[in-house]
Amino acid sequence: MRIDATELDFSALNRAIRTSEPACEITGCLGQRFIAAGMDDIDVTIEGIPGNALGAYLNGGTITVRGNAQDAVGDTMNAGRIVIHGNVGDAAGYAMRGGEIYIRKNAGYRAGIHMKAYRDKVPVMIIGGVAGSFLGEYQAGGLILVLGLERGNRRIVHNFPCTGMHGGKMILRDECQDVIFPSQVDVRKADEQDRAEIRAVLTPYCACFGLDLDDMMDAPFTVVTPSGTNPYQQLYIAN
Amino acid sequence: MGVELFYPEFEVVRNYDRCIACRVCERQCANEVHSLLESKGIMISDESKCVNCQRCVALCPTRALKIVKSNCTLRENANWQNDTIREIYKQAQSGGILLSSMGNPKPLPVYWDKILINASQVTNPPIDPLREPMETRVFLGKKPERVQRDETGALKCELPPQLELTMPIMFSAMSYGSLSYNAHASLARAAEKLGILYNTGEGGLHEDFLRYGKNTIVQVASGRFGVHEGYLRSGAAIEIKMGQGAKPGIGGHLPGTKIVGDVSRTRMIPEGTDAISPAPHHDIYSIEDLRQLVFSLKEATEYQKPVIVKVAAVHNIAAIASGIARSGADIIAIDGFRGGTGAAPTRIRDNVGIPIELALAAVDQRLRDEGIRNSISLVVGGSIRNASDVVKAIALGADAVYIATAGLIALGCHLCRTCQTGRCNWGIATQRPDLVRRLNPDIGCERLVNLLTAWQHEIMEMMGGMGINSIEALRGNRLMLRGIGLTGKELEILGIAHAGE
Structure with a gap:
């Protein structure tokens, strides 16, 4: 089913998605915010540029964007998959608890901030290009993987990655000689077990974007984990 | 040593x-x-x-x-x-860093105690609430500016979503985790019996309490703990927590030692990990950004729930409230500097923020001056201790108040101010099963119901004394208040005359 978003504001567009069949294609998208917020059991494909908070509180289903997306993609999403063929703006995957966000190109500031995990819910965010500053700030769970494709001479991640990280894992497809990490994380080269995990999460990602999995794996990977789950414990004294 | x-x-x-x-x-x-x-x-x-x-x-x-x-x-x-x-x-x-619990204990001014309430004598006679109907019911949410009619002249009765309360009092946010299961059960049951609301705080919602949904406010804070689509839909309203009176400008931090069992489950984070709520929402840097969060929540819940934005009372609160009123929020909750907490840095609790009385008066006046008072309801908290504080708050311009410490005291809290230890002997601020058992939720609920039923009677008596039979007629009715021992500037901010004037 096709929805022409040209004349629709965000509420009307969301009503159209709710009342359409699960599989629908939105054309003429021009910055409408909150697309598919709080929905599940959907399969939405978007032509054009969705506005901020695409798939906020998403609880299942799939959203595919055949271009760029703006800020706060997948804010607090709980399940489902968001696939972006271009770039995303800032704060992608804020506090996401489950599901996957696959970004083919670059991400802005604060991607994966406060990402968490719980029981069977382990969110995965894969950024094909490079990530902006504060990647994985306050990360509490899940996996953030940055591939650094087509990055030219840019660093794979800009300043202050992992600030306040206290859970989960970040993997960067690079030796990261030029990246400065905070003191409360452990940084190491990926071992065989890590590489198996990377291969597993990259398989569906590569299928989405028609990338060659072996090419992707043919590179050094750096793994970052927090040194403890209670890094701030010692700061207080009962009064 | x-x-x-x-x-x-x-x-x-x-x-x-x-x-x-x-x-x-x-x-x-x-x-x-x-x-x-x-x-x-x-x-x-x-x-x-x-x-x-x-x-x-x-x-x-x-x-x-x-x-x-x-x-x-x-x-x-x-x-x-x-x-x-x-x-x-x-x-x-x-x-x-020094860490303390409960509200600011310093001897700073309590303006409630310097405000006196009016009563009728001779003219406009008092009303006896025992004999005559007295309305304490309030509706929170956006109200239309004027009566609207369609082409045929019929009234347009569609309103944005409203919360109906039997009295202008709600239990303010206290998370499951900072409070025990039995304390939460007491609050939820009492809210249902009383026809008011309680608030989950940023601790998620236990499935046992889902059935109190229409009496529940679910909170969304910067850590987004326990927030998912079902959670947002399960309450009567959604509160975005931007700040808290006891610790304006800083976040929350529930230590991993308290993230056990059900607490880990409702917050949806693994046991033993710290629950860190950053000071800001990292996607909110402006009123426009706040508007984005407000509307993402409204879209996710199809405009069925009022959205509350809670902020701490700080110096520039009137301008902040004006911004919030324009963000699309339905209700603004302001928490004064004497508000309680399960744990806050001592220096911040005791030195940051302003009294709720002054904040309330300033905000109500500002919203009136800007002609947007009806577009948002105003709820205030931060040490409402008794029924006369409630009456004074309503007369200063609040639609309703949030209480928390008063409710905990009803449950047995003796204000020893060591909640942060997790060893509450009264079974309120603890997760230790042997201690939690000490608080019987049947008795807890009954005591909360008793407390607020008594307050409601007192509110009606005070209203009756003023010759007012509806809480609506008391709201913002500052002529019913007089200051005692206040400076000209304080009276000006409170918008009330001095006793004797």
Whole structure:
């Protein structure tokens, strides 16, 4: 089913998605915010540029964007998959608890901030290009993987990655000689077990974007984990 | 030990003529103050562990115990008081940030106590609430500016979503985790019985409490703990927490030791990991960004729930509130600097923010001046202690109040201010199963219902005395208030005249 978003504001567009069949294609998208917020059991494909908070509180289903997306993609999403063929703006995957966000190109500031995990819910965010500053700030769970494709001479991640990280894992497809990490994380080269995990999460990602999995794996990977789950414990004294 | 050794703050006075060494005090004290000296068969105490929660005093069957403030103190000094010196010792020893619980205990002005309520005499006679109907019901949410009619002249009755309360009082946010299961059960049940609402705080929602949904406000804070689509839909309203009166400008931090069992489940984070709520929402840097969060929540819940934005009362609160009113929020909640907390840095709790009375008056006036007062409801908290505080808050311009500490006291809290230890002997601010069991939710619920039923009667009596039979007619009716012992500037901000004027 096709929805022409040209004349629709965000509420009307969301009503159209709710009342359409699960599989629908939105054309003429021009910055409408909150697309598919709080929905599940959907399969939405978007032509054009969705506005901020695409798939906020998403609880299942799939959203595919055949271009760029703006800020706060997948804010607090709980399940489902968001696939972006271009770039995303800032704060992608804020506090996401489950599901996957696959970004083919670059991400802005604060991607994966406060990402968490719980029981069977382990969110995965894969950024094909490079990530902006504060990647994985306050990360509490899940996996953030940055591939650094087509990055030219840019660093794979800009300043202050992992600030306040206290859970989960970040993997960067690079030796990261030029990246400065905070003191409360452990940084190491990926071992065989890590590489198996990377291969597993990259398989569906590569299928989405028609990338060659072996090419992707043919590179050094750096793994970052927090040194403890209670890094701030010692700061207080009962009064 | 050595230089920082301080004589304990409290003394346990045991009357050995009465003590029967039954060891109740020993079993009741989670701080392990009391013990039996086997060799002599008598009870002894380690006062250094005592927090003066009065649990042993209350349960001693022979009334043999008394906790008193120690008079073994340093030489009196109005500038370098004992607490000040004690805090320096603690920090010199540990290098830590001082952490306290419950509201600001400092002797800063309580404006409620400097405001007096009017009553009718001779003209516009008082109303007897026992004989005549008295309306305390309020509706929170956006109200239309004027009556609207369609083409045929019929009234347009569609309103944005409203919360209906039987009285202008709600229980404010206290998370499951900072509070025990039984404390939450008491609040939820009481809210249902009373026809008001309680608030989950940023701790998620236990599935046992889903059935109180229409009496529940679900909170969304910067850490987004336990927030998912089902959670957003399960309450009657959604509150975005931007700030808290006890700790404006900083985030929350529930230590991993408290993230156990069900608490880990409702927050949806693994056991033992710290729950860190950052100070800001990292996607909110402006009113426009706030508007984005408000509308993402409205879209996700299809405009069925009012959205509350909660902020701490800070210096520029009137302008902030004006921004919030324009963000699309339905209700603004303002928390004053005496508001309670399960844990906050002492310096921030005691020094940051402003009194709720001044904030409320300033906000109500600002929203009126800008002609947007009806586009948002105003809820205030931050130490509403009794029914007269409620009446004064309504007359200063609030639509309703949030209470929390008063509710906890009804549940048995003795304000010992050590919630952060997790060893609450009254079963309120703890997750230890043996302590949680001490709070019976049936009795807790009943006591909360008693408290607020009594307050409601008192509110009606005070309204009746003023010749007012509807809470709507009291709201923002500052002519019903007079200041006592206030400066011209304070009266100007409060928008009230001095007693005698």
